[in-house]
Amino acid sequence: MPAALHARKTGLHLMAALVAGLSLMHPAPAAAQTPATTVSVSLPGEPLLVQINQVALERRGPKRAIVEYTGQATEGTYTVLRDGKPVRHGALRPLPPFTGWSPGKRYFSVDFSDAEQGGEYRVEVGIGKQRATSASVPVRDQAVFATTGAQLLGYFKRSRHTDEADRDLPIFQTSRRVNAWGGWQDAGGDKGKYLSHLGYANYFNPQQASMAAWVLAYGAHARRALFAAHGLQAQIEDEAFWGADYLHRILDAEGYFYTTVFDQWGTPGAVRMVTGYEGAAGTYTTLYRSAFRAGGGMAIAALARASMLARESGRHGEFDGATYLADARRAYEHLRRFNPQYCADGKENIIDDYTALMALVELHHATGEQRYLDDARERAASLMARQQSDGGFISDGGSRPYYHAAEAGLPVISLSAYTDIEPEQARRQHALDVIGRALEHELDITDAVANPYGYARQRFQLTQDGKAAGEVLEGFFIPHRNETGYWWQGESARLASLSAAMVIGGRKLANHGTAGYGLSARQAGYAQAQLDWTLGRNPYGMSMLYGFGAKNPPTVLESAGEMFVGGISNGITGAVGSDTGAGISFAPGPDSEQWRWVEQWIPHTTWMLFAVMEMSRQ
Structure with a gap:
């Protein structure tokens, strides 16, 4: 929402340091009032970082850490610790070169999905003379729901x-x-x-x-x-x-x-x-x-x-x-x-x-x-007729691609729900075919470029004379030049909706995968990556779910207002000033604009609760 109006509403100027060292299930401490100061959050500058979901990981599901490194060495090692004791050791897996967010960095991954014993996990990494350790993360059954469900629900009452x-x-x-x-x-x-x-x-x-x-x-x-x-x-x-x-x-x-x-x-x-x-x-x-x-x-x-x-x-x-x-x-x-x-x-x-x-x-x-x-x-026939040959959807009766910053998974979820009431096999199979192509499209567009975090990409058009027109583009974040004229923000809701769509739709396809959530390895990895981003496995090492994880967003009452435990901040966007949403940004200031990144919004917690309740099906 427009930040200038928030400023007129409150007349408050606050600054809060990033909240560090939070214990799980405990609220972040409130910010102290100070003179007007711009809160600014930059990408961490350490030469070696290990980013991981800081909230919870499923015992029988994907478990992956991303390593960011600034230096000349090309090899490194990792150790996975459970309850302080080493349980895995090996060589880091290098990821394809990626310069879109932080030129000069190299990326590696650590996959410990086969570590299926419950406990508190950390990942230690060494590259050259550099050493780094991830935040800790509990591994358990029904992981995110069991860890956060009460507070996600509590957000609504608050x-x-x-x-x-x-x-x-x-x-x-x-x-x-x-x-x-x-x-x-x-x-x-x-x-x-x-x-x-x-x-x-x-x-x-x-x-x-x-x-x-x-x-x-x-x-x-x-x-x-x-x-x-x-x-x-x-x-x-x-x-x-x-x-x-x-x-x-x-x-x-x-x-x-x-x-x-x-x-x-x-x-x-x-x-x-x-x-x-x-x-x-x-x-x-x-x-x-x-x-x-x-x-x-x-x-x-x-x-x-x-x-x-x-x-x-x-x-x-x-x-x-x-x-x-x-x-x-x-x-x-x-x-x-x-x-x-x-x-x-x-x-x-x-x-x-x-x-x-x-x-x-x-x-x-x-x-x-x-x-x-x-x-x-x-209605299902009308929706399915909007699907293009590559599996993506169009929004209108012409050629505008479907993209949405809050509910991109809802077309697949609605068709999956429709299959539950459709008794005719031919109609049901048609819907399943559309679901299958749609999920393949999401996987393909996300994997089409180097993408160390597995962030769900999208295609879009920029506005011309108030309407989406011209070349169809692809990118990570929603374009800033769009039909609303002003509105763009972080996409925590969108990511959770896509996780839910992959889990619900993937199960409908009856592949009976074993990589977690009843899905194939590719599907499960995608579903997990979207939640992991919101829960701390992102370039800022920040959990957007307030009260959970090692570091939460700052409090900026001037434009973002109150922060409730169980609420989820809008999140990370493309760089300020980028029409296409290229680059990356989180809370760069000024305070009057911080709502785009920091503010909690009801769809984020709504979609997270829905995603984790569906992921918790046995």
Whole structure:
């Protein structure tokens, strides 16, 4: 979100040193107030570094450390220690030359995936006269979920919005007032509530509060055994019903959901209201009716799933399961008729397809009615028709490639969900074929260049006259010159969504791999690499999950706001000033821009929770 508006909101200038030496499951210490100072985080300058997931690694899964070296030697050795005792020793494996982020560095890897005994692990490395040791990482079963699940869930409760003023809010350019109480604040520095934002840009809608509500309801219902085994079932049910109750309140009598509750990021004098908005100035608009792609589809999915949870658990929130299901039905019928009218450009695109498909799958699960299967087939067919010969998708009816900074895995996840309700083998096989090609595309584009960390790459176009046009490019990070006009940030949510897609889609293909998560070695390595990046195995050696790992992001209240344990910062981006998002950057300052890297955002924790609950399937 625009940083200048955060600055007007808080008037605070803080600096915090990078938080070091955190014990697992303990919050990072709060920053101390100081005079206005720019927080700046540069790439570590040590000649030898060992980067590793600092939070948890699966006992029977990929385990890899990346070694960065600045020097002339070409060979080195490593030792893997478990609970302080050596268990593996060997030669470092050199990786292909890579100069995109730090010219002059050489990269090596250490693979200790075959170390399957639980314990606390470190990797020691020697190259020439240099020696370095990684952070420690626990290795266990259901690793990240078991280690972080309680705090990931706790993030949502800490993010609840309970201001009584939201019980009586105006709707922009109307005389109406409505009850939009509850839900979750969107981010550390933003008390607004969003089913989705960026709708004016058409192809950038992220699924925000509605996605959180669905993941919580799905987890509480479909993954009950996992949460119960870790003593978290009551907690996740409470949060799922909190989300469903909010969706009920923001469902208008006409049948559409309110897209945002917004006050220009707390700008003094701005009226908090139900409204749409656009651009860096947060200009209010009448685009406040949620299309499928603007959170409406996932809100329907969440309510349908919450109705099943209420029916089977015997519990509910302020409203009951029958109400949740009636809401989901009514909202779907409304959007089935009017959805294009709620799209900024009047046309549906790929995001409408996959979010509507998720809504229909959940409605079919909740009711068993044929009409929802019939509509799901139409949506799945529309989505699958957008796939290109190389397995990637296009976003529109033309040639714009699909790329998304928050939910790039959702097309595959939605098709995988569709296969669960499709009884006809030919239709189901078609969907599986599309899933297979899509996953191959993700693997191929990621492996197409030297890529020491295995960071998921993407293809994109730059904007020309406000529209994506011209040559289709490829890169690591989202382009900074895009249709939103201002919005680019770290991609922690995107990475977790792709991990989830690889795990869910890969299992659907029935390869029954043995490299972890029921996947082939290539698939498992990809899924693990995306989470590893967020959890510390990145060039900054920083865990974006606050309260976990050896080093967390700094606190910058001016633009990034509060930092909650279990929250995940936006993360690493391409270099500032790069239209294509080339290069690499994290929190270079000034403080008014630090939200792009440091701020916690609800989709990040949502997608991490979803990914790790799916990775924890036995």
